[in-house]
Amino acid sequence: MSRGELFISTPDLTELLRVLSKEGQLYVTARPVASEPPDLHYKPYSTQSPPEFTYGEIRPVEPLKSFLFGVREHLLEYPGTDPDAKTPAPKRVLVGLKACDLESLKTYDSVFTQGEFKDDFYIEKRRATTLISGDCPKPADFCFCTMLGGRPYPTEGFDLNMTQVEGGYVIEVGSDKGEGVVKASKPLFTQATAGQLDQRSAGRKKATEALNTINKEYELKKTRQQILAEKETSDAWPEQLGYCVEDGACLFACPTCYCFLLYDQQGKLKDRYERARSWDVCMYAGYSRMAGGGTPRPRLVERFRHRFMHKFSYFHENYGLESCSGCGRCFVGCSANIDVRKVFKAMEE
Secondary structure, X not given: OOOOEEEEEHHHHHHHHHHHOOOOEEEEEEOOOOOOOOOOEEEEOOOOOOOOOOOOOOOOOOOOHHHHOOOEEEEEEEOOOOOOOOOOOOXXXXXXXXXXXXXXXXXXXXXXXXXXXXXXXXXXHHHOEEEXXXXXXXXXXXXXXXXXXXXXXXXXXOOEEEEEEOOEEEEEEOOHHHHHHHHHOHXXXXXXXXXXXXXXXXXXXXXXXXXXXXXXXXXXXXXXHHHHHHHOOOOOHHHHHOOOOXXXXXXXXXXXXXXXXXXEEEOOOOOOEEEEEEEOOOOOOOOOOOOOOOOOOOOHHHHHHHHHHHXXXXXXXXXXXXXXXXXXXXXXXXXXXXXXXXXXXHHHO
């Protein structure tokens, strides 16, 4: 069976999930409670009590980085531990992530796998994780991936991608790893028909048109890089800051934020110490504070402006891409309802 468009029925998908659960820890997207907009969460899959897999309209609440760059990670214990000794990452399969999450991997791969210093912890987890993504059939009003050049359906970065059609799913193979999954359960798949592919195309077109309508009022005449270059020192930044309370929810939820705090603490044994790292955000007053107490950005408005400069200007200059996937998690989690789209529109005007 070649790397083309395949089809798997809904009952056979259940069987595929059962098979995948034997290969490693399987997580699927599920809706714990009815909500609007639909909140999806990754749930561990167990054959004894499998969660009800939900294809979902939009991305799950948890960003993909939760699996590849943990909220808190143990790095090593000392003295007596070989710093080069690495514990193999457990095999995991994630089912239900969306295009905006796959897009965030470009940021993480740029930072953690390129250059002189590479993050072996991230690389090992990335290698051990199988990514089975899906289309976004019904984007929410906070989604804006198309404004960043994305689409409401994955085009790269996945091992397998699923598009829901009548009776099941059109499956697209995107990697050798994904092809291995198909070969291991070959009887479950058939070649997709022309009618099923037409359904996929129609659904993708409808979702794209919906996004264009949602974001029409936020369209920009200039690039974000041009706007930031012109308005970096503008007096309008405090107005855009609004009622920000510096809680960091926007950046903790952000799939492309990768800042971390490295620290040492008492280990499990009295004469040993642990080195660990945890997520950190540049909006905090203590971020990058130096030993003497000084900080390069003491005012909240300066840290707020830096958030935009880093994601859309500095990162673009260094890596050739913007460190934002348009998933809208920052707006959903923000207690001040700060919307990236509105900030850029207001700064341009």
